[in-house]
Amino acid sequence: MDAAVVGGGAAGMAAALEIRKRGARACIIERDDELGGILLQCIHNGFGLHEYKEDLTGPEYAERAVRGVGEAGIAVFTRTTVGEITANGAARELTCYSADHGVMRIFARAAVLAMGCRERNRGNLRIPGSRPAGVYTAGLVQRLVNMEGYIPGRDVVIIGSGDIGLIMARRLQWLGCRVHAVVEIMPYPSGLTRNIVQCLNDFSIPLYLSHVVSRIHGVDRVEGLDVTPIRNGAPDPAGQFHIACDTILLSVGLIPENELSKTAGVLITPETNGPVVDATMMTSVDGIFATGNVLHVHDLVDNVSDESRLTGGFVADYLSGTRPARQVRVKPGSNVRYVNPSRVDPGRGNRLYLRPLIVKNKAELAVRAENRQLRRVVLNHVQPSEMISLTLRERDMTDLSPDAVLEVSLS
């Protein structure tokens, strides 16, 4: 095999399709029964507005990609889990466990990590209280409800205002459950405005900003929780109140899933919890690339497909022996949490993805190096829940010294 892609979601399929289109042989390894990934459980609409100029549901978006993979003749191994990636001479060796074929070894000149992300859970939050049944992550409930046909409870409170939690608030209301509140520790919601309006306001579900869940009650099953407002930076017990409920959903962020990456010795950065990648989306290990939510968590699947197509092109370049003549470093400056990738190739245009730390209208995005400004863009509106993509053109990077460091900042 020329390239083995680990993960058959939006990222893996887009990368494999591009590799195939460029004439190399690619395979996709997927642990579930079918291709599609998390899109299959995201039955709501709002996908594909950029990619297809249409308002699609998750399964509809996935099916277009799956059809493309089938028509391109890409080998797909479903019900197959990759346990380990190691180096074997010039090849990458993937040890796989298949429900149909037993232990399989796949040898490929390049490997693409496209495993997506996982949800932060109660253990990441340290909420005091007992440990009753009825505490779920929002994405787990999404799968239970939308694919397996189980309803987790009747009276629900959602902790965190991430998009999956908001979407599930509407879904549960539409199923006849009652969502009593969404509790968010930050002073602003972490989900998209569209979801606040259509999933909470439409159902008059209260959103408590700057509030924290201070205790979970219940012995065998959740019976309720205490909510405490945050005033002047600290919880204020005087304002504490109780909400009775039998089910709690956590929608408190996602973490790139990199257990497999670590077996290959890939360097992970705490900035994103994903691998460090160069201008070609290659990780610290030669021939291993990373793309999609395994690299950094995206808010739109359209961006995942777009990024992964670029990655697929870079993999094809690598397979044909083309590497950038030189690369220069990029780092986040003020008000920027991270920039991906962390290197650019000054010999061509480069797409950068960054995550802002501030909420602001008419924000100025600047790229500077060696005491000069290379590029400046004014953005209508920035907020942490919306990723920013910026194209750095070849002419922006002329006359850079080899050890230049580009700094991307917002003001």
Added chain:
Amino acid sequence: MKKELTCISCPIGCAMTAEYQTDGSVAVTGNQCSRGAQYARDELVDPRRVVTATCRTESLSHPRLPVRSKGPCPRDQIPSLLEEIYKMSVKLPVRLGDVLGVLGGVEIVASRSMPPR
């Protein structure tokens, strides 16, 4: 009649007010662009939403089929549309876009293809 709303046309999220005037027209304030004005007008006059849900299938491997309203459905019709969806049981195989039912002029279509079994 007057409605306070948050614009969803872009991430800025303008706080807007839409109000019927005495001549029957709609006045919108608080918007920063024409898309916002249009959204506010629609929300006052004829609010609609795309409805997505799942219905029963006869398959063990895929017990639920995701479905959607083909276009946006009037908000006050949503409960009856959902009731209709939850009553359905779909025979597989089904193709993406297959019309599974119609209620009040709104088509309910399959959101994905599903193999037989």
